[in-house]
Amino acid sequence: MNPEDLLKLVTTEMPFGKHQGTQIADLPANYLHWFAREGFPKGEIGRLLALMQEIDHNGLGELLKPLRGRRC
Template sequence: MSEPLHLLVETKMPYGKYKGTPIADLPGNYLNWFAREGFPAGQLGRLLALMHEIDHNGLTDLLAPLRRGR
């Protein structure tokens, strides 16, 4: 599996309303807010943007095998 997909399941949101929530489990409306307002810099922003694309395109089932491995 691709490392960025593993990181979506393993990395937790470090701040805000969803602090401690794995990025893969963030709600679509929260990801959409970042897409409108701007993603943070660095790896966190890249992961949020990737999760937004996965969620927006209905591809969240791609993460199911990785979730089972948690």
């Protein structure tokens, strides 16, 4: 993980699916856990979803609060 990945979680929108347009950091936990069970997509979006799922699973969502509103 790169430190920039945390900023990407609050600035990157989900590009497809039920939650298209929602920032990765704002995706519901059950959606992230579904990906963890079924498999994350390939590429950067999958890597970011896996990171967000790990953050959510470990109760570390507060780490992202200072980054909200910042841009890459």
